Amino acid sequence: GAGVSQSPSNKVTEKGKDVELRCDPISGHTALYWYRQSLGQGLEFLIYFQGNSAPDKSGLPSDRFSAERTGGSVSTLTIQRTQQEDSAVYLCASRQPGRTYNEQFFGPGTRLTVL
Amino acid sequence: GENVEQHPSTLSVQEGDSAVIKCTYSDSASNYFPWYKQELGKGPQLIIDIRSNVGEKKDQRIAVTLNKTAKHFSLHITETQPEDSAVYFCAARYSSASKIIFGSGTRLSIRP
Numbered sequence: 001g002a003g004v005s006q007s008p009s010n011k012v013t014e015k016g017k018d019v020e021l022r023c024d025p026i027s028g029h030t031a032l033y034w035y036r037q038s039l040g041q042g043l044e045f046l047i048y049f050q051g052n053s054a055p056d057k058s059g060l061p062s063d064r065f066s067a068e069r070t071g072g073s074v075s076t077l078t079i080q081r082t083q084q085e086d087s088a089v090y091l092c093a094s095r096q097p098g099r100t101y102n103e104q105f106f107g108p109g110t111r112l113t114v115l
Numbered sequence: 116g117e118n119v120e121q122h123p124s125t126l127s128v129q130e131g132d133s134a135v136i137k138c139t140y141s142d143s144a145s146n147y148f149p150w151y152k153q154e155l156g157k158g159p160q161l162i163i164d165i166r167s168n169v170g171e172k173k174d175q176r177i178a179v180t181l182n183k184t185a186k187h188f189s190l191h192i193t194e195t196q197p198e199d200s201a202v203y204f205c206a207a208r209y210s211s212a213s214k215i216i217f218g219s220g221t222r223l224s225i226r227p
Contacts, residue, residue, distance in 0.1 A: 004158070031213065042121075042204060042219035043159070056214055091158055103149060104215065106158030 002026065004107035006092050012113045013082055021077045021110045025094030032075050033104060034067060035091040043091065049075060082114045117142055119207050121218030129226050134192045136221045138205035141186070147208040148181060148188050149215065152201045159204055163190070192223075200225045 005024045013019050025032050034046040045059040049069045060066070064082075069075040079086055089111050093104035118141040128134045140148075146167040151159035165172045165179045165188065172179050178191045192199055205218040 033214065035217075043217040045214050045216065048214050050213070059214075093158075103161040103164065106151075106160065108156070108158050 004092055004094050004105050006090075006107040006110050008110060009108065010111045010113075012115065014115050015084060016081055018078065018080045019082055019112065021079075021090050021112070023075045023077070023092030023094075023107060025073060025075070025092070026096075026105055027073075029094035029096050029105070030072055031095040031104075032069060033093045033095070034075070034077050035093065036061075037089045037091055037109070039088070046077070046090075079112075082112075084114050087112055087114045117207075117209060117216045119205060119216045119218040121205050121221060123221060124219065125222045125224070127224045127226060128195055130195055130197060132195055134195055134199070134223055136190045136203055136205065136223070137187065138189070138207075138218050139185075139187050140207040140216075142207070142209050143183075143186065145186075145207040145209050147215075148179070149206050149208075150179060150190050151204045151206065151217075153204065153220075154201045162203075195225050197225050197227065199223060 007022045030051050032049040035043040037043050047054055047067050048056040051072045052069050064080045067077045089109040091109045093106045095104045121138045149164035150162050152162045153159040163174050163177050163179050165181050176193045181188045202220045202222050204220050206215045208215045
């Protein structure tokens with residue numbers, strides 16, 4: 001079946017512009033996560049959705065970052081007034097509900113470059 | 116706070132030899148420890164996981180061990196092959212939260 005998909009795969013933008021990154025989770029997965037991976041670094045947690053609500057936004061680095069999820073499916077991560085330090089790969093993952101230990105399935109990521 | 120430390124950051128081993136990656140976690144309430152493999156240009160993929168009620172788990176050439184007292188867990192890859200070259204991440208899930216905290220990753224290179 002289809003896995004987690006993300007779009008665009010690559011995004012180049014100019015400093016100060018806004019960007020939107022999209023995540024399509026696996027069908028039926030109500031839990032959705034956003035991570036940021038800077039070059040050669042680990043995965044930095046950004047935000048977690050359960051359904052359309054976000055009980056944990058603790059990883060969002062600043063108020064320029066926001067995310068929403070509609071219909072319990074697609075999620076959009078928005079970065080306003082992008083800065084060069086926002087350049088990274090943004091990864092999305094989804095998880096099947098109802099089982100405590102179920103794995104997170106990751107998408108291929110969106111590589112964001114801010115010039 | 117929640118923290119997972121991973122060592123080494125890079126590891127190079129001869130093909131056929133074993134590789135070991137070690138992690139420590141900070142919260143004793145952690146109860147689930149997955150390991151992910153990330154190949155170039157792809158998202159991480161789960162390769163093995165272990166729950167806190169088990170001390171060891173093995174799947175073919177891959178094994179994980181967990182020492183709850185010391186809050187250590189390790190990944191062991193035996194008879195390494197070129198396709199094992201990738202970045203490996205350990206992680207810990209805290210029982211009080213739904214998020215998983217990842218280590219900083221280990222870049223494993225297998226020398227032919």
